[in-house]
Every structure is written in structure tokens, then in C-alpha cells.
Amino acid sequence: MQEIRTLAPGISAYKLFLILRDIYEGKLMGRDRFYRLLRRKGLMLPALKRRHTTNSNHNYRMYKNRIKGYKPPTLNLLWVADITYIETDDGICYLHLLTDAFTHEIVGWTLSESLVAENTLQALNQAITMFPEADFTRLTHHSDRGAQYCCNRYVDRLKEMNISISMKKTGIPLTMRLPRG
Template structure:
């Protein structure tokens, strides 16, 4: 979870990242940390998966209240996803999420003019995530973008 300061206040970026490709699969930006927003992103990801079996999915997170929300946990159980949470709130236990959040904030958000409101912040985040997923090579992906890695892996027999 990362936040974006706007002239109207703080907004929170709720994201789901693929641990294999490092692609940001789904995201949303809201003016609160309420668990229903985190659930909304999970529901978008489930809908996008369509008929794909998600039983091999592991949802790793810190122990934030939005990830411990009963409805959120129930939804993960409904798709038979494994639930993994950090043990003692160490950032290193959730290294992929921390890395993605760090890249988004330090490489782009800190160098971007403060958005006026949620709508403007959403447009900025959309451009950043598009660049991150489609044009930014990742060393951890052998200098492929997350989308390129996903495409190459999909074609491996």
C-alpha cells in the first residue's frame, strides 16, 4: 500500500502485483484505507481471471486491517487461494510489494507535481503503472518488462 498526496488530501493506492512477472495486475486509488477498496481490487483481479483456476494463487500481504477483513479473507477462501501474511511487520517479509511501492513513489510520485484531486491522481497513477508494466525493463526479469515476461512465459510449452 502506498499513498499519494493531493491538494485535497491523501489518497491510497491499492494494488495487486504478480510475484513472478512483477506486473501490477490491478489497482485502484481511494481516499481511504477502508478494506472495501482492497476487496474491490481483489474482485477486479478475480473477474479478470475469468475461468482461470486461481487455487495456486498465494495472496501475500502485511497484517494491515484491510487484509484481515473477514469479507476479504472469505473471498480468498472462495477461490481457494493461499493466504500469506508477514509474521512481525518487517518490510523484508513482503519484499516484492515494498519494492513496487518504492519504485512508484521514489522514481515517479516524488518527482511529479502534486495532483489537485483524486481524478488527477488517478490519471497520473494510470500513466505510471502503464510505464512500469509495459516500458520499464526489470533486472529481476532479465531486462524484460513485466508484460514481456508474462507473454514469453505464456508461450513456453
């Protein structure tokens, strides 16, 4: 165990458990007991810092959740916006996404090095141009209450396209799970 930890110091406890389980052909102790042993021996890695992509501590207007329990019957009735981070060798990148809740397809996206609203707006504009003939008056845009989605430029663009705005108070922007890419 210590030899593997020395050879691969960044390997997760779970991967280490799987490697040893294969080496010992299933005769290894259970996972939780294995984790306790790692902690006791000082071989457990520190927990990774959780990245937050939502800043809802701002003075912009926040909108009500208009889609609770709603499942769209067709395309372009509900778009869900989200931002996720991707760790690379060069640092952190942020993926700004717009997903159609009916098809579960990504309709707009931008990969950037920052969380600024301009990047989120770029993903929205990409989604809008993807459907040049669409009537957006029946479309609802749903997101969390992050500053990127509440800022004036973003909200003005939604209103310009007659897109309804819906926001969830905290956490994941949708109660139903959507694929993240």
C-alpha cells in the first residue's frame, strides 16, 4: 500500500482500493475499513477544495422558479443554463452551458478561463443563432441565481428575445438531472 502511494502519490483512495482489491483477488477488506486504515497510517490524501461557480450574493433582480416539476413535451420550451469547471494542467477552465431539457442536447456553450457574464452571454447567443427561425415566446430559460444570469446584459438579451426567465434558489439549476455534456 505504501509502495503504491509512493509511486503514485496523487492516486485517490478509491483507485488505490481497486488496485489492491485486484492484486489480492477480492480478499481485501471492505472499502470503509480500508479508508480507516489509510487515515490511521496517514496515507489518506487531503480532500480537494470544492469550486463554486455560483455567486448569488449580488444586487441584481432574481426571478421565481417557474418550472418546478415541469417536463417539456418538445424542443425549445425549456433551456437550462449551468457553469461547470474543468481542471487542466494549466489551471481551471469554466464551461458555460445551455441545454435543451427535452432533447438533453447542448444548444450553446463557451469554454473560458473566467466566470464573467460575457462568456455566459456568448453561450446564450450561440444557442439563439442555432435556431434562427424559432419563436422564443414559449421558451423558458432556467438557471441558478448566479450573477452571470442575473446581470443586466444577460437579462436584457433574454427579454429582447421574449424568453421567459426562471431561477432556482440554490444549487443545481434543475430538479431533474440533465447530462453535463
